[in-house]
Amino acid sequence: NRKPKIVILGAGYGGMMTASRLQKANAYQDADITLVNKHNYHYQTTWLHEPAAGTLHHDRTRMKIDRVIDTNKIQFIKDSVTEIKKDEKKVILEKGELDYDYLVIGLGSEPETFGIPGVKEHAFSIRSVNSVRLIREHIEYMFANYNKQEEKHDDLLTFVVAGAGFTGIEFVGELSERIPELCEEYDIAREKVKLYSVEAAPTALPGFDEELVEYAMNLLESRGVEFKINTPIKEVQDGVVLLADGEEIKSQTIVWTTGVRGNSVIEKSGFEAMRGRVKVEKDLRAPGYDDVFIIGDCALIINEEINRPYPPTAQIAIQQAYTCANNLKALLAGKTDMEEFKPDIKGTVASLGGKEAIGKVGDRKLYGNSASAVKKIIDNRYLFLLGGMPLVLKKGKLNIF
Numbered sequence: 446n447r448k449p450k451i452v453i454l455g456a457g458y459g460g461m462m463t464a465s466r467l468q469k470a471n472a473y474q475d476a477d478i479t480l481v482n483k484h485n486y487h488y489q490t491t492w493l494h495e496p497a498a499g500t501l502h503h504d505r506t507r508m509k510i511d512r513v514i515d516t517n518k519i520q521f522i523k524d525s526v527t528e529i530k531k532d533e534k535k536v537i538l539e540k541g542e543l544d545y546d547y548l549v550i551g552l553g554s555e556p557e558t559f560g561i562p563g564v565k566e567h568a569f570s571i572r573s574v575n576s577v578r579l580i581r582e583h584i585e586y587m588f589a590n591y592n593k594q595e596e597k598h599d600d601l602l603t604f605v606v607a608g609a610g611f612t613g614i615e616f617v618g619e620l621s622e623r624i625p626e627l628c629e630e631y632d633i634a635r636e637k638v639k640l641y642s643v644e645a646a647p648t649a650l651p652g653f654d655e656e657l658v659e660y661a662m663n664l665l666e667s668r669g670v671e672f673k674i675n676t677p678i679k680e681v682q683d684g685v686v687l688l689a690d691g692e693e694i695k696s697q698t699i700v701w702t703t704g705v706r707g708n709s710v711i712e713k714s715g716f717e718a719m720r721g722r723v724k725v726e727k728d729l730r731a732p733g734y735d736d737v738f739i740i741g742d743c744a745l746i747i748n749e750e751i752n753r754p755y756p757p758t759a760q761i762a763i764q765q766a767y768t769c770a771n772n773l774k775a776l777l778a779g780k781t782d783m784e785e786f787k788p789d790i791k792g793t794v795a796s797l798g799g800k801e802a803i804g805k806v807g808d809r810k811l812y813g814n815s816a817s818a819v820k821k822i823i824d825n826r827y828l829f830l831l832g833g834m835p836l837v838l839k840k841g842k843l844n845i846f
């Protein structure tokens with residue numbers, strides 16, 4: 446009488462929280478549970494703009510998985526998923542394979558390039574600890590190199606952030622705070638440095654509250670950020686960004702933040718998907734596959750009030766993990782009645798670097814220091830849900846005001 450096997454792919458917000466909920470519910474007594482992740486650590490994707498700019502050390506955004514998950518109760522495998530053979534109930538890893546009775550896919554997202562030429566080859570992305578460590582090092586290297594040259598190359602000190610969605614704006618916010626420090630450190634005048642935020646839509650943060658967008662743009666402009674709005678990027682070449690209006694910006698640093706698509710494993714495994722995201726059933730299972738749950742950025746759910754997909758967020762991934770864990774527990778107990786997922790969107794708060802942020806929580810608009818404090822409380826709340834007060838004290842943002 447063997448126990449059913451539950452395999453969880455990805456230890457991001459969705460996967461970690463599902464594993465943690467199953468552990469708390471003692472589900473390992475009724476099932477063999479395995480968590481698979483590329484790295485032996487869990488990182489907080491929502492903090493990555495900070496280590497990318499160098500305003501926070503990357504170790505603050507990550508934690509060893511076995512410090513949070515009891516690996517005597519949930520087996521952990523450090524490996525990369527390459528494909529899911531859903532009809533054979535198998536997962537192919539780089540170094541092996543696993544079979545499952547129930548699968549949870551929480552592999553997160555990848556940068557959306559919209560097929561724009563040169564992006565993959567010449568742009569950086571804010572995606573993982575590895576990718577942001579590279580951005581930080583690269584930016585410093587540009588500063589270090591500038592004074593080395595007899596003839597000054599301005600493209601070394603020109604930074605282009607493609608896309609002024611939340612990721613782009615949060616990164617520009619951090620970088621605009623970091624630049625004066627770098628200028629000081631490398632003896633460079635602030636006016637030498639150019640930081641562009643390039644956005645295709647008629648406004649930064651399209652769809653967000655106009656007053657808050659204006660506040661953010663004014664603040665960032667006061668720190669020297671130059672916005673190019675209504676200006677799609679059409680191509681990236683080595684050392685140059687080509688804009689749709691014909692302008693070219695020479696830059697050695699292009700950070701690509703024009704949105705995300707679901708992990709490529711989804712399409713490779715033959716799931717029907719829109720931009721790599723599977724439109725899941727109300728109980729978070731993949732259509733036609735009752736043994737596969739998909740959560741987080743790989744899942745697509747529709748906001749029925751406006752008949753459009755919810756933007757993929759950590760907020761939703763975490764909430765989905767609760768529903769997913771409850772449904773797995775029900776299945777283990779032999780029940781067929783599944784809980785339906787209903788997102789409870791509390792709001793959106795975006796940091797702008799330093800002690801500045803903007804946000805909308807319910808109908809309330811938040812600016813400046815109070816928004817920044819709320820943002821840190823949100824970050825700490827997640828750590829609390831995952832690992833209680835000890836994790837908050839170890840990794841949390843304690844300097845709230």
Ligand code: FAD
Binds near residue numbers: 491
């Ligand atoms: P992730 O948390 O990204 O985790 C995916 C995991 O899968 C990672 O650990 C990865 O290493 C692993 N993985 C990937 N591929 C493989 C593979 N092939 N094999 C094995 N493991 C693999 N959302 C908010 O709600 N609020 C915010 O303030 C916010 N801020 C953000 C700021 C930034 C800079 C960014 C980039 C995003 C932000 N988001 C925010 C969005 C949020 O980060 C994502 O929606 C969320 O991380 C999705 O969770 P997930 O569990 O699906 O994936």
Ligand code: NAD
Binds near residue numbers: 645649757796
């Ligand atoms: P996004 O889709 O929200 O924004 C991408 C932006 O890039 C859009 O404004 C788009 O018009 C622009 N764009 C697209 N193509 C372009 C081009 N060729 N040239 C110039 N601009 C172009 O994506 P994101 O900012 O990467 O965020 C991904 C997800 O993570 C979203 O769901 C977002 O809500 C979430 N997120 C949330 C927060 C927060 O709540 N604080 C922070 C970061 C990300």
